[in-house]
Amino acid sequence: MEHHSEYKQYESKHAPTWCPGCGNFAIWTALKKALARLHIPPHKVLMVYGIGCSGNMANTIRAYGFHGLHGRAVPVAVGAKLANRDLTVLIAGGDGDGYGEGLNHFIQAIRGNVDVTYLVHNNSIYGLTTGQSSPTSRKGFKSKSTPAGIIETALNPIALALAANASFVARGFAGRLDELVDLMIAAIEHTGFSFVDMFQPCVTFNKLDTYGSYYDSVYSLADMGHRPTDRLTALAKALEQGKLPVGIFYQDAARPSYQAELPYLKQSLMRTRSHDRDLKRLMREFI
Numbered sequence: 001m002e003h004h005s006e007y008k009q010y011e012s013k014h015a016p017t018w019c020p021g022c023g024n025f026a027i028w029t030a031l032k033k034a035l036a037r038l039h040i041p042p043h044k045v046l047m048v049y050g051i052g053c054s055g056n057m058a059n060t061i062r063a064y065g066f067h068g069l070h071g072r073a074v075p076v077a078v079g080a081k082l083a084n085r086d087l088t089v090l091i092a093g094g095d096g097d098g099y100g101e102g103l104n105h106f107i108q109a110i111r112g113n114v115d116v117t118y119l120v121h122n123n124s125i126y127g128l129t130t131g132q133s134s135p136t137s138r139k140g141f142k143s144k145s146t147p148a149g150i151i152e153t154a155l156n157p158i159a160l161a162l163a164a165n166a167s168f169v170a171r172g173f174a175g176r177l178d179e180l181v182d183l184m185i186a187a188i189e190h191t192g193f194s195f196v197d198m199f200q201p202c203v204t205f206n207k208l209d210t211y212g213s214y215y216d217s218v219y220s221l222a223d224m225g226h227r228p229t230d231r232l233t234a235l236a237k238a239l240e241q242g243k244l245p246v247g248i249f250y251q252d253a254a255r256p257s258y259q260a261e262l263p264y265l266k267q268s269l270m271r272t273r274s275h276d277r278d279l280k281r282l283m284r285e286f287i
């Protein structure tokens with residue numbers, strides 16, 4: 001159990017602007033609980049946000065933050081981690097941001113196994129732009145952009161991550177808060193690229209993937225005795241039809257992270273070598 005004052009230290013003075021009942025509230029709470037339980041102080045945390053309702057968490061978490069371009073949160077986070085490995089770097093983005101516009105970055109980050117944690121608020125819709133189909137919308141889903149139903153089949157991000165050989169693959173659900181906190185903790189503690197897809201009901205624009213539909217189909221992998229050490233078993237779970245397993249699908253704790261394999265970074269922090277450069281002009285561009 002986290003200490004209340006530790007939890008509160010991640011709260012900014014800005015309240016979220018999400019619709020009442022949005023699954024993002026639970027993810028926001030879970031994130032603060034996970035950081036508090038890990039005792040990571042705010043000045044050691046960098047949150048990198050995608051663009052979307054998910055990314056609008058940006059000013060509601062008290063930590064370092066970078067609200068980047070749509071689909072480009074992952075490479076920003078990777079760059080920041082390589083520059084300063086002392087930071088705990090987390091990415092919060094949407095399914096459109098990460099599995100649509102930014103999909104290639106996702107796969108390349110998996111290949112590199114850079115030590116960042118990627119949290120995807122998967123509501124199977126473009127929420128911020130008021131309800132267009134996303135890469136995880138179910139086939140036939142009707143939305144503003146697909147009034148006759150989407151023709152494309154839905155992407156399976158868990159299977160994709162496993163096929164690309166991600167070293168940590170998990171899925172949570174905003175309706176199961178305690179489990180989500182545990183998954184976030186395990187992901188942050190994992191050395192290497194850790195990926196958590198999170199079912200996040202969008203109560204305003206997605207009337208198909210609701211709390212009710214998830215409660216009907218979600219079950220815990222751990223309760224079923226799943227051991228997350230075998231990639232093929234994990235893939236079979238990811239491809240299961242009908243029911244939706246949540247928990248850790250797969251973890252390879254032995255695989256070295258990108259940083260560990262780069263002699264240049266082993267010597268000293270990249271940021272400590274930039275003192276002799278004039279960074280003021282660069283800073284002015286971003287502030």
Ligand SMILES: Cc1ncc(C[n+]2csc(CCOP(=O)(O)OP(=O)(O)O)c2C)c(N)n1
Pocket residue numbers: 050051052053054055069070093094095096097098101121123125126127128129134
């Ligand atoms: C390059 C680019 N393309 C499109 C947009 C418009 N846009 C902003 S948010 C968004 C979709 C967000 O959907 P998702 O990533 O699923 O986040 P959600 O709002 O559902 O949390 C789009 C298409 C943009 N800002 N930049």
Ligand code: SF4
Pocket residue numbers: 017018019021022023024053054123127128201202203204205
């Ligand atoms: S539009 Fe959907 S995802 Fe965005 S805040 Fe509202 S309920 Fe949440």
Ligand SMILES: [Mg+2]
Pocket residue numbers: 052094095096121122123124125126127134
């Ligand atoms: Mg979305």
